[in-house]
Amino acid sequence: xxxxxxxxxxxxxxxxxxxxxxxxxxxxxxxxxxGSLIELITLQWQRxxxxxxxxxxxxxxxxxxxGMLVERxxxxxxxxxxxxxxxxxxxxxxxxRGGPPYAKRPTDLFRALVVTSGAMTKKVDRLTxxxxxxxxxxxxxxxxxxxxxxxDGLQVVEEVVESLAKESVIAPAMAQFTPAERxxxxxxxxxxxxxxxxxxxxxxxxxxxxPPPGSRxxxxx
Numbered sequence: 001x002x003x004x005x006x007x008x009x010x011x012x013x014x015x016x017x018x019x020x021x022x023x024x025x026x027x028x029x030x031x032x033x034x035g036s037l038i039e040l041i042t043l044q045w046q047r048x049x050x051x052x053x054x055x056x057x058x059x060x061x062x063x064x065x066x067g068m069l070v071e072r073x074x075x076x077x078x079x080x081x082x083x084x085x086x087x088x089x090x091x092x093x094x095x096x097r098g099g100p101p102y103a104k105r106p107t108d109l110f111r112a113l114v115v116t117s118g119a120m121t122k123k124v125d126r127l128t129x130x131x132x133x134x135x136x137x138x139x140x141x142x143x144x145x146x147x148x149x150x151x152d153g154l155q156v157v158e159e160v161v162e163s164l165a166k167e168s169v170i171a172p173a174m175a176q177f178t179p180a181e182r183x184x185x186x187x188x189x190x191x192x193x194x195x196x197x198x199x200x201x202x203x204x205x206x207x208x209x210x211p212p213p214g215s216r217x218x219x220x221x
Contacts (some may be wrong), residue, residue: 038065073169082156084130088123092132092157095149103148105138112204132156 010132041061045054075086082089094112096104104112110120124147127133132153138144168174174182196202 038062040150065142074164078160079165082130082160083127084132088126089157089160091120091123091127091147092149092153093160095147096132096154096161101148103136103146105141105144105146109147127153131138 011122022037038061042058045058071086074089078084087193090113091109094109095104098104106117106120106124109124110117113120115123124133124135133147134150135145136148138146157160177185
């Protein structure tokens with residue numbers, strides 16, 4: 001027996017079992033971030049405020065940065081292919097997901113998209129100019145109207161849905177995760193969003209949209 005083998009044989013059983021426990025965890029450790037910007041930001045904050053538990057703060061930063069990257073790619077695709085903004089495209093998506101006849105009241109749209117009524121009016125005006133939606137009388141509400149997808153609008157939104165499903169900007173990142181990890185990530189995001197919505201954070205006034213002219217009370221500040 002070699003000296004090395006003899007030393008290993010003389011180690012306490014607890015020491016050997018502890019080493020065996022560590023090895024699988026080390027083998028499953030994620031790959032390094034390789035000097036990414038978000039890693040640098042994380043390290044800087046951990047250095048500067050090591051006195052705080054920054055887990056929620058950093059997670060919020062990660063979510064915001066992920067959203068910014070996805071939003072930018074999505075917006076560029078909408079502008080390049082259809083000459084409309086990503087924000088306006090969301091109106092078409094909201095109408096499409098409701099099913100035939102692809103029509104909703106303005107109030108339903110601005111609540112679903114978390115924008116003000118004034119912002120929604122501007123979006124509908126722009127989409128109407130592009131021939132993608134139309135206003136029609138609301139049979140269930142005297143004097144009211146509905147926003148409905150036109151034939152061209154339906155064609156555009158179908159193309160966009162297929163593109164987002166097949167060529168998603170997050171696809172390269174998601175490819176490194178197992179199906180179980182992706183499912184867990186989706187459940188986490190949904191639960192977090194539901195909790196925030198129940199806390200009242202899904203308020204159109206929080207979106208920074210300017211109110212339509214004349215909406216402020218006289219004498220208000």
